[in-house]
Amino acid sequence: MAPIVRSGAQGALSDTVTLDPDDLARAVRKRVLTMTRHDVPSHLVSALSTIEILAAVYGAFVDLKSIQRRSPDRDRVVLSKGHAALALYATLVECGVTSSDSISDYGPGARNATVHPLCGRLAGVEATSGSLGHGVALGAGMALGARLRSFGSRTIVILGDGELQEGSIWEAALLAAHRALSQLFVIVDLNGLQQTGAVQDIAGLEPLADKWKAFGWHVEQVDGHDTSALAGALRRSDPTPKPVVLLARTVKGRGVPSMEGKDGWHFRVPGVLEGSARA
Amino acid sequence: MVGISACQGCSRGAPVLDGVLEVLECELAQRPETVVLYADALPEGLRPLISIDAERVINVGIAETTLASLAGGLASTGLRPVVLGLAPFLASRAYSQIRQDVALGCLGVTFIGLAGGATLADMGPTHCTLDDVGLMGLQPSVELAVARDSSSAAALLRHLLAIEGTGYLRVEASRAGAHQDAPFGGTQRLRDGDDATVIVTGAVTSDAVHAADELGAVGIKTGVVSVLKLRPLDPEPLQTALSAGPVLIVEEHVAHGGLAALIRGALPEASGAVIGHLTPSAYSSPTSFSPNDFRVDADTIRRGVLDLLAHPNHTRP
Numbered sequence: 265m266a267p268i269v270r271s272g273a274q275g276a277l278s279d280t281v282t283l284d285p286d287d288l289a290r291a292v293r294k295r296v297l298t299m300t301r302h303d304v305p306s307h308l309v310s311a312l313s314t315i316e317i318l319a320a321v322y323g324a325f326v327d328l329k330s331i332q333r334r335s336p337d338r339d340r341v342v343l344s345k346g347h348a349a350l351a352l353y354a355t356l357v358e359c360g361v362t363s364s365d366s367i368s369d370y371g372p373g374a375r376n377a378t379v380h381p382l383c384g385r386l387a388g389v390e391a392t393s394g395s396l397g398h399g400v401a402l403g404a405g406m407a408l409g410a411r412l413r414s415f416g417s418r419t420i421v422i423l424g425d426g427e428l429q430e431g432s433i434w435e436a437a438l439l440a441a442h443r444a445l446s447q448l449f450v451i452v453d454l455n456g457l458q459q460t461g462a463v464q465d466i467a468g469l470e471p472l473a474d475k476w477k478a479f480g481w482h483v484e485q486v487d488g489h490d491t492s493a494l495a496g497a498l499r500r501s502d503p504t505p506k507p508v509v510l511l512a513r514t515v516k517g518r519g520v521p522s523m524e525g526k527d528g529w530h531f532r533v534p535g536v537l538e539g540s541a542r543a
Numbered sequence: 544m545v546g547i548s549a550c551q552g553c554s555r556g557a558p559v560l561d562g563v564l565e566v567l568e569c570e571l572a573q574r575p576e577t578v579v580l581y582a583d584a585l586p587e588g589l590r591p592l593i594s595i596d597a598e599r600v601i602n603v604g605i606a607e608t609t610l611a612s613l614a615g616g617l618a619s620t621g622l623r624p625v626v627l628g629l630a631p632f633l634a635s636r637a638y639s640q641i642r643q644d645v646a647l648g649c650l651g652v653t654f655i656g657l658a659g660g661a662t663l664a665d666m667g668p669t670h671c672t673l674d675d676v677g678l679m680g681l682q683p684s685v686e687l688a689v690a691r692d693s694s695s696a697a698a699l700l701r702h703l704l705a706i707e708g709t710g711y712l713r714v715e716a717s718r719a720g721a722h723q724d725a726p727f728g729g730t731q732r733l734r735d736g737d738d739a740t741v742i743v744t745g746a747v748t749s750d751a752v753h754a755a756d757e758l759g760a761v762g763i764k765t766g767v768v769s770v771l772k773l774r775p776l777d778p779e780p781l782q783t784a785l786s787a788g789p790v791l792i793v794e795e796h797v798a799h800g801g802l803a804a805l806i807r808g809a810l811p812e813a814s815g816a817v818i819g820h821l822t823p824s825a826y827s828s829p830t831s832f833s834p835n836d837f838r839v840d841a842d843t844i845r846r847g848v849l850d851l852l853a854h855p856n857h858t859r860p
Binding site (some may be wrong): 338340384390391392393394395397401402403404405406407408409410412413419432433436438439442508516536 | 547578598599601603604605608609611612613614615617618619620621622639640643644648809849
């Protein structure tokens with residue numbers, strides 16, 4: 265399956281990479297479903313809810329060339345909800361940052377495409393993640409480092425909503441606002457479900473926007489499957505003096521009707537994907 | 544004398560921190576990539592750092608997990624973070640962050656556990672640190688070091704700042720009679736003697752030397768080997784000691800993951816040697832809250848050597 269962005273002769277992206285985030289999302293969803301294996305705990309539904317978020321970030325916000333080159337002053341994307349690694353790998357391939365060959369080992373025992381991301385293996389995988397609740401502090405360090413080094417780059421952290429139950433998120437949120445880390449962008453994938461049920465039934469988050477505002481963040485609320493809205497909110501927030509959080513309402517399992525918004529699929533992979541994935 | 548004060552208002556002298564301060568002042572002045580982080584607990588002896596560079600000496604607040612993750616993020620941008628944390632809280636509170644955000648990526652971050660061991664024993668068991676080396680050592684990529692005095696703290700810190708990966712330095716309070724004059728090495732023989740050898744790490748080294756001198760005065764020639772770098776170990780002096788006769792390993796640390804465990808793991812000859820292991824009695828009496836139960840002193844070491852020599856598997860030549 266050819267990625268939608270084709271790299272040059274040495275695998276380098278061309279100088280003018282332009283992507284339609286909707287095209288990117290469609291290609292990523294197809295690749296995610298193709299890569300899903302029955303012997304891998306892929307967290308498929310968590311990956312599916314994140315795809316448009318990744319498509320908006322990679323397709324319309326960050327500088328892909330510097331990410332591919334691993335330039336010190338690159339934009340950095342931290343997938344704090346590491347269980348959605350499948351979506352990250354598929355995105356990196358489809359936008360040309362890495363090759364499909366490089367993630368062909370996806371699964372247990374992989375060197376590159378580990379079930380949860382390991383930093384340093386693939387261009388674009390900026391953080392090791394799996395244990396939840398680390399991303400905001402790690403991203404704050406990246407944003408602070410970029411400021412100290414006068415890079416002008418941005419750090420984007422993608423969180424799950426159940427992950428917000430980790431206290432370390434709020435510890436770091438406090439510091440990021442105090443330090444006015446305006447180049448730190450957090451996107452919360454609000455799919456409403458966690459491993460054992462609905463977030464609101466386990467440890468509810470609402471009023472979530474008020475909580476982030478109270479911590480000193482600039483808050484935007486968007487449809488997490490609308491790439492234009494996501495990209496617009498990121499660009500609109502770019503000049504604010506505060507760290508930014510996008511609360512992105514999503515549907516867990518988006519694109520596979522039999523799994524959409526249903527509890528119980530967190531770890532499961534269907535025997536046969538019922539129906540075809542919605543493009 | 545207790546040498547590290549951890550709380551504002553405590554002023555009990557801080558000679559061991561002189562070495563840390565000297566190195567960090569130099570690093571901040573000479574290497575623009577150096578960043579010093581702390582979680583609001585900065586001993587008096589290190590307060591001069593704050594005035595050196597307000598941008599690169601960062602107080603993250605009382606937030607050890609953020610402290611560790613932030614260091615990982617800073618390191619990924621090419622900066623060189625030095626993390627100052629109180630040993631009782633650093634590794635235990637932020638273990639997941641140290642593991643995932645720093646050590647798994649072998650990032651260049653130096654963690655310094657201040658007031659380790661029994662330094663803060665007067666404040667109760669919550670402030671004693673008998674497990675930090677073991678916790679940090681669970682990550683195989685982390686280099687481990689324990690200072691015994693100011694000069695070794697400086698030398699070890701310079702070494703850890705020169706490596707590419709992650710390092711941990713435990714700093715304790717200096718004790719009276721601390722040996723500052725020996726040249727730096729990962730392992731040093733401070734006293735010769737082949738009736739028995741004490742292998743020791745940390746500030747308690749000066750107690751071991753004192754005990755060896757007392758034993759020598761009654762005709763028991765006791766060697767003292769000081770271990771500063773616990774991983775990687777410098778094997779040669781340890782192998783020599785293990786082959787010479789009975790060995791008493793002394794540390795203010797629990798058995799799990801400490802010096803004795805690291806020696807046994809790294810040196811096969813340790814399994815055949817007669818080894819005693821002296822740790823604070825609090826480890827065997829978990830309900831004890833006396834400060835002295837978290838310390839090892841010269842008299843305990845002296846008695847430990849005598850007990851070892853009386854061991855039925857040991858035959859004095």
